[in-house]
Amino acid sequence: MSVFRTRLWATLKQTLDTIIDDKLDGLEAELVYPKWMEKKTMSDAYEDDLEVAGPAMAAEKLEGQEMAEGEIVQGVMFKYIALTYALKLTISSEAMEDNKYKETIALAKMNKRAMLKTMDVEATLRLMRAFSATYAYSGTNQPLCSASQPLPHGGTFSNLSGAPAAASMLAVSAARTAVRKYPGHDGSIQGYNLKRVLSPVDQETAWQVLLGSSFNPVTNNFAEINVVNQKMDLEYVPIKHWTNSTTNYIYQTDAPNGLQFRTRKKPTASTWVENGQGMAAHGITARWATGSSEPRSVYGVAA
Amino acid sequence: MDNAARYGIRLHSLIGGGSMPKNFPNSAKFASAYQPAVNGGGNCTIGIGDPITGLASGMCALADGVEGAGGGLAVKGIITECLPQWSATEGTMVMRNPIQGGIVYGTNLSRQTQALYVRADVGVWEMDVVNASTSFDTIAEYQAADGANADHRLVYDSATLRANPKLDLATVATTAAQWRIQDISRSSLNMDVTGANFKVLVTCFEFQSAAI
Numbered sequence: 001m002s003v004f005r006t007r008l009w010a011t012l013k014q015t016l017d018t019i020i021d022d023k024l025d026g027l028e029a030e031l032v033y034p035k036w037m038e039k040k041t042m043s044d045a046y047e048d049d050l051e052v053a054g055p056a057m058a059a060e061k062l063e064g065q066e067m068a069e070g071e072i073v074q075g076v077m078f079k080y081i082a083l084t085y086a087l088k089l090t091i092s093s094e095a096m097e098d099n100k101y102k103e104t105i106a107l108a109k110m111n112k113r114a115m116l117k118t119m120d121v122e123a124t125l126r127l128m129r130a131f132s133a134t135y136a137y138s139g140t141n142q143p144l145c146s147a148s149q150p151l152p153h154g155g156t157f158s159n160l161s162g163a164p165a166a167a168s169m170l171a172v173s174a175a176r177t178a179v180r181k182y183p184g185h186d187g188s189i190q191g192y193n194l195k196r197v198l199s200p201v202d203q204e205t206a207w208q209v210l211l212g213s214s215f216n217p218v219t220n221n222f223a224e225i226n227v228v229n230q231k232m233d234l235e236y237v238p239i240k241h242w243t244n245s246t247t248n249y250i251y252q253t254d255a256p257n258g259l260q261f262r263t264r265k266k267p268t269a270s271t272w273v274e275n276g277q278g279m280a281a282h283g284i285t286a287r288w289a290t291g292s293s294e295p296r297s298v299y300g301v302a303a
Numbered sequence: 304m305d306n307a308a309r310y311g312i313r314l315h316s317l318i319g320g321g322s323m324p325k326n327f328p329n330s331a332k333f334a335s336a337y338q339p340a341v342n343g344g345g346n347c348t349i350g351i352g353d354p355i356t357g358l359a360s361g362m363c364a365l366a367d368g369v370e371g372a373g374g375g376l377a378v379k380g381i382i383t384e385c386l387p388q389w390s391a392t393e394g395t396m397v398m399r400n401p402i403q404g405g406i407v408y409g410t411n412l413s414r415q416t417q418a419l420y421v422r423a424d425v426g427v428w429e430m431d432v433v434n435a436s437t438s439f440d441t442i443a444e445y446q447a448a449d450g451a452n453a454d455h456r457l458v459y460d461s462a463t464l465r466a467n468p469k470l471d472l473a474t475v476a477t478t479a480a481q482w483r484i485q486d487i488s489r490s491s492l493n494m495d496v497t498g499a500n501f502k503v504l505v506t507c508f509e510f511q512s513a514a515i
Binding site for chain 2: 002005012088090117118122128134241243244274277281
């Protein structure tokens, strides 16, 4: 709804001491998604990533026998289609002329704040929907974390914990074991390393304790080391917009081409006026696509 | 988790195109001493985002939703701006939103209570929903309601004394009702389909087009 004068009726005379509002400057530094998503640019309306798998193993050849024939196959096509996000604020010329506190009608800054926040929220949807078949990827027909991720040569592998458990040394160890045995695209064990943990902020303290404690005292061994702290180099990113669960979390691995944010158009402002009505508008638009081209880049725990 | 609330019936876009809301040239007038009220709730104010209906007297009133004694009323428009209103306490006209109820201006038209509005039939509107059932907790269930009708409900807010209109999903049907559901709002404020304050886009089905 447009900003007419009585929407901000208390700003029409200079009587106020403090304007209380959300922060409008320096918001880029507060974004969470750049800490766990790879930032890329898009040059076209859509972009495709293609999975290709080689033969994996050689075969023993007996004397005089012909070499075994290998295979290269095409796997999943991951598509990134840029979506447009936009917002406008409209204001009457009277509201602009009469307002005594210009920070209350900082439309351009408020628009930018809304767009940046939208980018963070939309990026986080990739985590919130990571376990939902309703939001399966079109290429794999599986959500980001699934027990049935397809392999190009046939068969499937799981990037979803079969025994989900809350943050603990045992839980992380189990995840590390699973990721160490991830198959490559060729279908045989490739193995990756855990790199980062992403969770709703509800788990922040639990992860900080687990990642920050040097020791894990147990009966008869008060000096047992905390393997997570001493032998793994795990980052932790609490995700404030991850609101559909308090217990789920996702590990990121060192497999490339994982979760990414592809910008087609950076947030771009525009202004225009309708002189017939005496109205002005501040608009902002941006285009981007989010996704992942690599199920091996994550290990999900729906605890 | 609940979705962030947004008050009232908000203009999403104009059906006929254009980027600015078109306030109807004729302002909405309210009778002297008019006191808006929510049936089953209490007296309230009326302001930006509230629906109005026209009366035979030429005056306007808050448009009841399904909670009204006579059910949902045909909607004339949605208030976008409140004009200065008489304040007997201050002895002058004052600017405020929302407009207070029970203001007596008698026959002095320079003290008359008025508001500006956008006609309900020209816009695609966004509304938060009242969702008291499990019939609407998936995207598919919302999509199945596209093209159906529903009434709004004034969910009286005793703290702010606002009418607080929301779309009542318990009234979704193919029979006549105040609003036609068009789609789920694509606002990123719509984070959780199972939470409160989920937002939908509607057009006006029971627009007050008949002479009164």
